[in-house]
Amino acid sequence: MQCNICEVRCEINKHSMGRCGTYVSTGNKITQYPGMGYLGAYPISIEAVPLHHFYPSGKFLQIFSTGCNFQCPGCMARMPASSRPPSQQSSLSPSEIVKRVLQQECLGVVSAINDPVANYYLFRDLAVQAQEKNLLVGCSTNCYFTSETLEEFGQLVDFVNVGIKGYSDRGYKNCGVTSSTPVFRNISRLFDMGVHVETSVAYSKGNEDDVIKVAEAVSDISSTIPLHVMRFLPFGYAPIELEPSVGEAEKICSALHRYLDFVYLFNSPGTKLLNTYCPECGNLLIEREFYRPFGSRLVKPWVSHKCSCGYSIPVQGKASTEGFSEAGLIDSYSISQAFSMVHAVLTCLGVLDDYKLMDIWGEDKLMDVWSKVSNPKTLTQIHYMIRQPYSYLEFIRFIAEKANMPKKGEELVSFIHKRLKIVQNLSAGKSSYYVYYCMGSPFFALNAGRMENNLVTFSGGVSINKQLQKEGKLGVSVSPSFINEHNPGVIFVSGFLSRPLDEFYALCQKYEIHVDAVTQHRVYEIPPSWDFGSPRWILGLMYIADKLHPGKLEVDLKKEADDFYLQFYGMRFKEARPNRSFHRPSSGIWPHTQTLYNDLKMEMPKQGSTKNFDNEIIQPFNILPALISSSKDDRKGVKPQ
Structure with missing residues (x-):
């Protein structure tokens, strides 16, 4: 049967769970993987989504599960997005989520980290139950829904942040889909339906024109839709040369103001472009500070949305008089970061093949870590373990034990410990600085x-x-x-x-x-x-x-x-060609992937020209991740799209 949730339109049958890896066919209909639920639920401030014009400083329960219909190179949430569906024992049901929202006195629930496209039936059940309790419902999404699904989706959500991959089709093809057209179509329709819409786009060196066209396209829908510019941070295969400086990102944001009233800059500590300024007179209306790469927080409550010049800022909902601050590693970015740090240790232990990594993660050995990472107590424990040199050694031992690799763990501990002693002896004399x-x-x-x-x-x-x-x-x-x-x-x-x-x-x-x-x-x-x-x-x-x-x-x-x-x-x-990845020492080809690289290169005549393959392989949006993903899908019996 064909899945009609998103425009990829996968074939779901007994051999395939689709691109998302979370759907099954029962013969006459497509359903969510049996027993699937949410892996984590943590209270966050709405600015962490990020949203700046919806219930400012409001406290929401953030949830996430697994799966995604996109295969974006350098995805910071790759681990949960590409993991297998969780078992019923290790996940939360929609009714349990609603119960937590009420217990923790949140305004509503927001799905983030992985895309609700991959958990649509689960998300629909949650939204219906939440609405019955007069709770707000929203998400971060790539918004690649089909038109028919979007009509229902628009009735389920109060707010969305749509992550736009670019104006041209190229950015979407690099994520394994075909076109940007459905996304802009869906943004327009959601806006017309009265859903509060904010948008995000990544800015990397060389895509300035595309980012400007995104702003033009959004402004054609409404110039009041906020655009969050994510200064590109090179992870995965992306070379660091594609990372624009904070100053360069600030310049392009200034150019985007020709089209949109509200443009915000993220991944840029110290920037003033997290603030809201009046589009009519330029007055500073509300000040925010950097709180995490993809989030901010208000310096003071946003009580009045009206400028002294008379212009009223389009903000939906009442602002909270007290901002909510997430503790330790408990928020969308920090959870992804926690997985990246676990991944970094596993890499040093010799878990270099991504397939093997995912297998370990899915087994009871590291599924234990996965479920514990979803536990606030363990997040707090990890948070403190990684803050001091000697306690970090215990973090290594913790991960090595779960991976059943204690010997490799001790090799890494020994290397670090020897050098800790050298520095410790040197620092006994103190520094004058x-x-x-x-x-x-x-x-x-x-x-x-x-x-x-x-x-x-x-x-x-x-x-x-x-x-x-x-x-x-x-x-x-x-x-x-x-x-x-x-x-x-x-x-x-x-x-x-x-x-x-x-x-x-x-x-x-x-x-x-x-x-x-x-x-x-x-x-x-x-x-x-x-x-x-x-x-x-x-x-x-x-x-x-x-x-x-x-x-x-x-x-x-x-x-x-x-x-x-x-x-x-x-x-x-x-x-090495370093980038911002915790686990990868290089943005190029690792020695352990050279065989795979050569195999893929040999296959290229079947896929297309081999021209410039060696140069393209280290680009941020290159063919290698898509081919690897296709290989992984073939292993699972998933029909490549």
Whole structure:
């Protein structure tokens, strides 16, 4: 039977569960996989979806399950999106979700992380039960529904954030589907149906024209629809060269204001473009601060939506007078991040084949981790384990035990422990430097208790971040006066969300940050994933120690990096093309995937021309992920679309 939920229109039969991998045929109709439910349910602030013009600071219960109809390269939620359906014992039913919404006094429920397209019948049951309790219902979605399904879907939801892959068909073909047309058609129809619609689009270097066309297309529907610009972060196979700087992203957002009244910039700590400005007079109406790559939070409650010039901002629903802050790793981005950190350890243990990784994840061994990661207590436990150098070793042992690879786990622990002792002996003499650790901007300080600041203190430095009283996800905004008053002699810029040093120094000059680290050019950008998220932090620790104790570490950092990469990735550091991935050391072809790469290359005449295959293989939206996904579908008996 043909599935008509989305425009992929998979054939569902006894041999195929479709692209989503979550549907079955009972002979005369298509249903959800038996016993399928939701894997997690956590309260979040609505800005985490993100939505900026719907019940500001409202508390919603975020839910997620598995499956997706898209196969996007570099997807941050790839683990849950591509996992097999959960068993009834490890998931939550719609009635249990509604019960939690009421118990936790949330305004409603929002489906995120994986797309509700993959769980449509489950989501429909939930929406109906939620509406009966007068609860709000919404989701993040690629909105690739068929017209017939959208008519029903529009009656089920109060709000959506539609993730747009681009205006041209190319972006959609890179995700394994054919066209952008259904998405813009569906956005228009949802808007006409009275659903609150906000949109998101990724901006990478080279797709400026496409992003502008997205803004034009959205403005044709309504210029009041907010557009959230996601500064592209290269994960998976994507090379870091495609990541625009924060400054470049701010420039394109300014260009988009020619078409849309409200444009917001994400993945950019310290930017002012999370704020809402009056489209008529330009007045600052509400201030937000960076709270996570895909989220923000209000600095103060948004009580009035009317500007002094008389313009009324189209915001739906009453704003909460008290903002809700998620603890630890409990929110959509942080949950995905937690899986990425587990993935990073597994990679170092030798689980390099994605098929094997998914098999391990689905077995009781790591399904135990998966179900525990869905448990707030374990999320809290992991949150604290990854914040200190020695407790991180226990995190490695925890994952190694679940993967039944204790010996490999101890090899990794031993490598890190030996170098911890070297730095610990060096730092016994302390460093004379006061140290400031920021992310992306000099005005965004990492939280005092984060791993990065603990690496500084472990190395003997004095972290001025420890003076911060306020906390937020990743960090908090600070003023130039805070930096100047503490006068750090060294500034480290996070390896996860960074900013080119020329932009960094320019901002310091513009806002008169005249500390020793700036005037004496001791601002250092940590290599990607060398200070958080991956066991590679041990290399970051040695890098930090070397800067805080010049000439005293007596360790060849290049050799240390080569040793780590050879032992745990099977490649030299100098051969790696780094990006923002926690688990991947390179955006190119790993040695262990070379055979697969060669096999695919041999198959290319059947698929199309082999011209430029070697160059295209490392592009962010390349053919390799789609071919791998097709191979995986064939393994499962899924008919490739």
